[in-house]
Amino acid sequence: MAVVYAVVNQKGGVGKTTTAVNISAYLALSGARVLVVDTDPQGNATSGLGIRRSNIDLSVYDVLVNGRSVRDCVMSCAVENLDVLPATLELAAAEVELMPRISRETVLRNALTNEASNYDYVITDAPPSLGLLTLNALCAADALILPIQTEYFALEGISHLVRTIEMVRQHINPQLEVAMVILTMADTRTKLAQQVAEEVLRHFNDRVSSTQVPRNIRLSEAPSHGLPIALYDPKSRGALAYKKLAQELLIDGETR
Amino acid sequence: MAVVYAVVNQKGGVGKTTTAVNISAYLALSGARVLVVDTDPQGNATSGLGIRRSNIDLSVYDVLVNGRSVRDCVMSCAVENLDVLPATLELAAAEVELMPRISRETVLRNALTNEASNYDYVITDAPPSLGLLTLNALCAADALILPIQTEYFALEGISHLVRTIEMVRQHINPQLEVAMVILTMADTRTKLAQQVAEEVLRHFNDRVSSTQVPRNIRLSEAPSHGLPIALYDPKSRGALAYKKLAQELLIDGETR
Ligand SMILES: Nc1ncnc2c1ncn2[C@@H]1O[C@H](COP(=O)(O)OP(=O)(O)OP(=O)(O)O)[C@@H](O)[C@H]1O
Numbered sequence A, B: 001m002a003v004v005y006a007v008v009n010q011k012g013g014v015g016k017t018t019t020a021v022n023i024s025a026y027l028a029l030s031g032a033r034v035l036v037v038d039t040d041p042q043g044n045a046t047s048g049l050g051i052r053r054s055n056i057d058l059s060v061y062d063v064l065v066n067g068r069s070v071r072d073c074v075m076s077c078a079v080e081n082l083d084v085l086p087a088t089l090e091l092a093a094a095e096v097e098l099m100p101r102i103s104r105e106t107v108l109r110n111a112l113t114n115e116a117s118n119y120d121y122v123i124t125d126a127p128p129s130l131g132l133l134t135l136n137a138l139c140a141a142d143a144l145i146l147p148i149q150t151e152y153f154a155l156e157g158i159s160h161l162v163r164t165i166e167m168v169r170q171h172i173n174p175q176l177e178v179a180m181v182i183l184t185m186a187d188t189r190t191k192l193a194q195q196v197a198e199e200v201l202r203h204f205n206d207r208v209s210s211t212q213v214p215r216n217i218r219l220s221e222a223p224s225h226g227l228p229i230a231l232y233d234p235k236s237r238g239a240l241a242y243k244k245l246a247q248e249l250l251i252d253g254e255t256r
């Protein structure tokens, strides 16, 4: 049975995709069978793993809107043991198309239930909003990974995020919890980063990983080569951070 | 008659709010009467200009959903000549509530028409998506400001953004054009930033401002004090860049 994690935060540009792609790659390289589900119409997780838009036939849109099975739509990628349920631009229309459906928030969860035996881990990358695509990711998840950038605006959005998670827990997915909070693009020398880190610790205490992801240009270069950092520059500071985070997630996964 | 600019890009964290807040502040300090419209439920432009959530009575939600006038809802802020139409979390519900309305894309445009004589410039900050709130910003605008982060993922979203702008131009707002493209968080030393800059120039040629905004920690510190950079650290590299960009926008504004 797969453990399903969703990487969510409605604040934009905080490292959701970078976290989803790189933790997934290290999990797969350690031997686990992993599926990355890209629920962002931008399709950054899809291209970050080297899948070109022109090669995509069926996508997550077909699963959510046209009732196709996950198995029909997944693609392999640059990493062994790692499959991707790709996103394309047409996914942008899914929010409107799903809106009138009965239990529109649980379409993804139902689709993944049939696939659970094929994977050990499912990691979902969500878009920067709290709309229907992110709600589907929250409802399908067993637990959450929250990347939080060590910046003031990123801090502001936490209470909104926590409230939404609470709402999903009460109405649809009672077991949902925050598995890991990751401080991203952390420059520990700045006062702002320290202040944000302290505030995040107050909110989430022991769920905040002691492994912070430093700002590291190699992380932002890797996607232009369609590779996770594990294959692009495994000795970089960014790679070492995500390798450690993947190991921490393996430990969390065993408790689920 | 006010010139209305919208700051848009569906990619998250590229500097939309930082651009909207800081250009607006310099325009206001130069003597122009400016209104910032915050259409992002995160409300970062609102808090970035020092307005606390607890002080907000009526907001952009009331304009869009409850038919209140802009004049009833605007608030003054830390900068003279600068008013803010604030955003609150309840704005997140506006996308769903506006969905069934006739000409739901032009609600903001109609509301601003009555206000146009009170301001010289209206600057709208959009959320990281291409949903109904961003569509309202696009339909209300005379011209667009596109912040583009010099990163690979930010590049990927350009074609999607351009296609959406084209659609709005064809169906709803025929005069809409891109006034200015700004390269943000630009670290000119990295090869990636140079590659992205070249690609952006290929797409937008003379609309790309020669003023790039460097990565500058003071820009990300200013919002935690509720101040635009012009009041927080006017001699910083970030301040000088936005001051220049505001001057360039004044020249563009005179042509409209
Ligand atoms: N630790 C890091 N160091 C340097 N650059 C990073 C780091 N993490 C992410 N980036 C870069 O910062 C940008 C934002 O990261 P990313 O796209 O992963 O965030 P996101 O939260 O998924 O954004 P969105 O909200 O648009 O989905 C990307 O260009 C990415 O390559």
Ligand SMILES: Nc1ncnc2c1ncn2[C@@H]1O[C@H](COP(=O)(O)OP(=O)(O)OP(=O)(O)O)[C@@H](O)[C@H]1O
Pocket: A010, A011, A012, A013, A128, A151, A152, A153, A154, B011, B012, B013, B014, B015, B016, B017, B018, B019, B040, B044, B126, B127, B128, B184, B185, B186, B213, B214, B215, B216, B217, B219, B220, B221, B223, B238
């Ligand atoms: N030139 C810069 N140098 C350093 N930090 C910056 C710069 N521009 C923006 N920032 C910081 O980067 C983060 C992202 O910027 P900002 O919030 O303005 O982007 P956005 O596009 O409005 O994000 P969203 O998509 O969530 O609305 C913020 O924490 C901001 O303070």
Ligand SMILES: [Mg+2]
Pocket: A016, A017, A018, A040, A044, A125, A126, A127
């Ligand atoms: Mg992303």
Ligand SMILES: [Mg+2]
Pocket: B016, B017, B018, B040, B044, B125, B126, B127
């Ligand atoms: Mg913003």
